Amino acid sequence: MQSKDLINQKLNTIIHLINNIMGRMKELFIEQQQELEYRGAEDAMIHGLSRKAREEYIEEGDTPCPNCNMPTLLRNESNAKCTECAQEFVYVDGGALRFL
Ligand SMILES: [Zn+2]
16 A cells, blocks of 8 residues: 555656656747747838838939930839839839830
8 A cells, every 4th residue: 555655646746847857848948939939020020111211212313304305214223113104114224224
């Protein structure tokens, strides 16, 4: 009877230890998942900001509009548009403007 109690006590201790280890592993797993999610969100944010920077229109300044000859071109990394006649252009090889 006494040795059975001792075995039960030891088993309880082992189960307790296993529960602790499982709990800690679960915590670590959740932390890891949260970190991955956070990194994903950060990457998406950086990607969004750089995309916005590439697409943002600024004043072209030097080139007059090939359509209406007014110095009213806005450009971004790949496109240009005229605020006077609303013509849109795309930059081709060598920086030349092509009508869209
Ligand atoms: Zn124009």
